[in-house]
Amino acid sequence: MTATQVGVAPPPAVKEQTSGPRHGPRDRPRDLQRTFQLVLATVWLLDAVLQLQPFMFTRGTNGFSGMLNGMASGNPGWIAHTIRWNGTIVYHEPIVTDSLFAGVQFLIAFGIAWKRTLKPALALSIVWSLGVWWFGEGLGGLFSGAATPFGGGPGGVLFYGLLAVLLWPSEGSDRPFVAARTVGARAAKAIWAVTWGVLTILCLVGSGRQPQALHDLVAGMNSGQPGWLAHLDRSTEAFFLHHGTSAAIGLAVVCAITALGVYLPPRVTQVTLVLAMVVFAAIWVAVQNFGGVLAGGATDPNGGLLVVILALVYWPLTGPPSATSGAAPDSVVPIEEVPAR
């Protein structure tokens, strides 16, 4: 192997490069909007790989088509018909359709990761999440009265679409919070309030406040879970059976406080966000069972994880504003802390 030397002197050592002022991308504050876009892409990649599980390629009630057809129940006739129509297609061509579905999700994940295709990928993720919400989640159980936030209502996949809108790329500052960068603080706060307002209502309507229904929600997830999670499930089931209504009201209060939290001073907002994240992380584990992923029969991690990410996107950034686009001085990574290897 030969190297074509052109008489360029080797650069100084890394230590020397990092000791003085240097104006490259590594000096720039971390672009938090981009970071959250990549987190969203990571979740899409997880979904894509979950789509490659063997049972997804099979027919029957335990296969992907059976899972889709199961979402039709409880919905109005014409909606149920569309869901079953999709399920029939998947039943007849399970390998082609599942490969296609996985391929689209890979496309979204890689598309978001690659900056040149970021916007088309985010647009596709919005369309795809709406499609999955309709055909794959049966509209999140909204029409069957089973859309309790405990179970991921009104549909975990909707949060993918919502995040895609809020993280749509734009120039500007990540302040006062990342979600405001594209749509503006007022619109972002309104979206937040409406979202959490809907969650508040869903806690209190339908089967969401019935102890037996909440118990059955967890009991339905119990099968196939690892021992420690199954043990936790049994505790949750017992809790819901005895305090289901109180739990629903408590969650509604938390959602209502969270809805209003963004209109309060930043410090108070942070407290409400922490409260929401802790509560929904607990729900994600103890009720949603990570979306059923650990039982080997899920296509996504359900809404709990996405709600936590959404809350982080609304985290108020304190400290002096930065002149740099997308700047967040408290997230600056000093060049000394970025070793090449």
Added chain:
Amino acid sequence: MTATPSWLYHLFALLMLAVAAYCLTLLIVSVKERRMSGWDVDIAHVCMGVAMAGMFITAWAFGPAWVWELLFFVLMIWFIARSIQSVQEFGMHLPHYAIHALMSFAMLMMYVFPGATRGGASPSMGMSAVSGSRLDPGLALLLAFCFFASAIFTLASPCKGTVHHGSHVPEWALVGAVDGDGDDGSSLATLTTVGTFDRIVARPWLEDASHVVMCIGMGLMLILMI
């Protein structure tokens, strides 16, 4: 209808072997040029690629499991040591070697807690159509998520090839790649000093791609083991 999409496992097994072959090529080039940067990552990827191929396709597995376990244990310790070294040298940060330590740990776990095989047991590690592993599903999911995150952030990284494999391209030639634009002239000049073979084989995006493929393949295997 078969419950196991064998074509999918063959596809991933081939991808794993491709990564192993590519990293072996890089390793040979390194030794030939006496440029030892990134050799540990390449060795790890060669081992992981071959082992993963044997996990996807049982018939391709070889060697006793304890040898693989020992190998990945040693690699894990090595990368942990390199991570600590990096922290000591550069201060508190998340060193890139940590992901390689995690990958070695995942490989070790997959051998220690193998899944049930279909289509004939093998004395070596073979997990085609793997299921029912004793590996805790929560740990498997956590590891898989870390690998997917690493794949995505690697794809999006503006520092192509500079942080992932201990690039084979001379450090100073990567200044342009790190800066991204290379519009200062010097970056372009330095890049022209790279050898012809380096420019083909040791392209930063190729090095990144091998890491991305390995992360996704390993993540898939962990999901299949749940």
